[in-house]
Amino acid sequence: MFIPCDRGGDSAGPDFKGFTxxxxxxxxxNVGQLAIDLVISTLDMTKVGYFYTDCLVPMVGxxxxxxxxxxxxxxxxxxxxxxxxxxxxxxxQIRSPFIKNKYRLFCETLLSWVKSSKCARxxxxxxxxxxxxxxxxxxxxxxxxxxxxxxxxxxxxxxxxLNWKEMEKVAxxxxxxxxxxxxxxxxxxxxxxxxxxxxxxGIQMAVLLKFCSEGDNIPDALVLVNYLNEWLQLxxxxxxxxxxxxxxxxxxxxxxxxxxxxxx
Amino acid sequence: xxxxxxxxxxAPSRAGLxxxxxxxxxxxxxxxxxxxxxxKREIDVLWTWQAGGRAQxxxxxxxxxxxxxxxxxxxxxxxxxxxxxxxxxGVVKLWNEWCRTSSTTNVLPTDSFCLFYRxxxxxxxxxxxxxxxxxxxxxxxxxxxxxxxxxxxxxxxTILSTCPVADYKxxxxxxxxxxPFLKALKTKEFQEQVCCPLLEQPxxxxxxPAA
Numbered sequence: 335m336f337i338p339c340d341r342g343g344d345s346a347g348p349d350f351k352g353f354t355x356x357x358x359x360x361x362x363x364n365v366g367q368l369a370i371d372l373v374i375s376t377l378d379m380t381k382v383g384y385f386y387t388d389c390l391v392p393m394v395g396x397x398x399x400x401x402x403x404x405x406x407x408x409x410x411x412x413x414x415x416x417x418x419x420x421x422x423x424x425x426x427q428i429r430s431p432f433i434k435n436k437y438r439l440f441c442e443t444l445l446s447w448v449k450s451s452k453c454a455r456x457x458x459x460x461x462x463x464x465x466x467x468x469x470x471x472x473x474x475x476x477x478x479x480x481x482x483x484x485x486x487x488x489x490x491x492x493x494x495x496l497n498w499k500e501m502e503k504v505a506x507x508x509x510x511x512x513x514x515x516x517x518x519x520x521x522x523x524x525x526x527x528x529x530x531x532x533x534x535x536g537i538q539m540a541v542l543l544k545f546c547s548e549g550d551n552i553p554d555a556l557v558l559v560n561y562l563n564e565w566l567q568l569x570x571x572x573x574x575x576x577x578x579x580x581x582x583x584x585x586x587x588x589x590x591x592x593x594x595x596x597x598x
Numbered sequence: 599x600x601x602x603x604x605x606x607x608x609a610p611s612r613a614g615l616x617x618x619x620x621x622x623x624x625x626x627x628x629x630x631x632x633x634x635x636x637x638k639r640e641i642d643v644l645w646t647w648q649a650g651g652r653a654q655x656x657x658x659x660x661x662x663x664x665x666x667x668x669x670x671x672x673x674x675x676x677x678x679x680x681x682x683x684x685x686x687x688g689v690v691k692l693w694n695e696w697c698r699t700s701s702t703t704n705v706l707p708t709d710s711f712c713l714f715y716r717x718x719x720x721x722x723x724x725x726x727x728x729x730x731x732x733x734x735x736x737x738x739x740x741x742x743x744x745x746x747x748x749x750x751x752x753x754x755x756t757i758l759s760t761c762p763v764a765d766y767k768x769x770x771x772x773x774x775x776x777x778p779f780l781k782a783l784k785t786k787e788f789q790e791q792v793c794c795p796l797l798e799q800p801x802x803x804x805x806x807p808a809a
Binding site for chain 2: 393396408436591594
């Protein structure tokens with residue numbers, strides 16, 4: 335699945351042992367993916383490889399993080415891996431939706447790659463439909479977290495210090511009070527599947543998600559990436575943390591081209 | 599969500615994952631139906647020189663030109679292909695909701711087809727005209743089966759395709775843009791001069807050309 339970029343003498347490929355894998359779920363508003371774009375762009379991460387997979391819709395373009403003419407011509411595809419060894423961080427970016435019936439296979443292959451590359455933990459950035467919140471969730475912060483039992487032991491205390499809110503379980507049958515509570519992440523794409531599989535396979539995974547709706551999701555991405563930064567401290571959080579993140583050049587024209595002058 | 603006129607509309611999510619599909623467990627009948635559909639959607643690559651139509655050894659190929667879509671296929675028909683210099687060597691047989699191709703090599707320009715031609719004077723030059731639509735779930739299969747039949751060392755691949763001007767993202771309006779125009783994407787291994795400007799972000803390429 336993982337194909338390393340050719341890097342000269344390193345025939346074994348990059349080593350991710352002990353690294354934190356940061357990745358998005360393709361979810362409502364694409365917030366996770368936008369947040370990952372901000373991380374890769376701001377930390378100027380180096381591409382170390384890609385996923386050769388038939389589970390995602392194909393796409394290709396030139397370098398989405400280009401800053402100048404010289405670095406704008408590197409091809410970029412739908413699932414790529416970037417790394418920053420100084421922070422022991424490896425990032426997977428997913429740029430297209432899943433092909434019908436292939437998301438389960440992708441999750442299985444991904445988790446087995448996580449185990450074989452010996453990543454210490456996985457942090458999944460995701461989002462959930464804002465309109466599905468219950469009365470209590472409508473108040474207070476729209477940000478939530480989830481930890482697998484193995485990671486709970488390691489960092490559960492830190493989440494309490496940060497005063498973070500854990501994602502609530504909801505009744506399996508709404509309206510009936512004495513039913514089992516289950517995890518429900520509407521609009522979260524593969525978030526719930528990855529999380530439940532990680533729990534049963536003993537993988538240390540954290541999910542960070544934001545309630546949001548479709549629309550201009552750049553502010554949502556900034557909120558989510560700042561939330562991540564409170565914990566992982568990827569950049570120094572100054573007075574105005576949102577201005578510290580570098581918007582990639584590919585975010586231009588998100589809402590269409592310029593207007594024809596003949597319109598006026 | 600409520601629209602301007604007051605009716606409630608379910609907005610499609612960019613998550614791309616159908617909620618009901620995710621929640622429902624697959625029954626044995628579902629699995630059987632899915633397997634049957636997958637079999638029906640399988641792609642067959644048939645090469646003409648092999649008895650029975652199945653390629654046995656990898657095809658030695660130095661240049662492979664692929665024209666995807668009706669416009670690109672028509673370009674090759676009008677300017678490159680002729681029965682004197684080129685011979686048909688293969689065909690792709692596939693079915694999806696948009697089109698069906700057959701194993702016949704005698705096609706009309708209005709048909710959906712996917713044919714392979716070889717230059718008679720240099721049999722390592724291969725050309726593919728793919729006017730049919732290859733669905734998302736078939737693109738990877740097409741790729742593996744076509745490229746799986748050829749020896750890829752020293753192979754140069756050129757992909758020709760077209761996109762509507764309205765899809766092109768640019769600062770000015772596409773109404774004032776001089777069209778048609780050419781843009782290119784190339785791998786870093788491609789060292790030759792490209793005949794036109796490179797495709798700028800945020801524009802991307804999808805479907806079979808991307809695959």
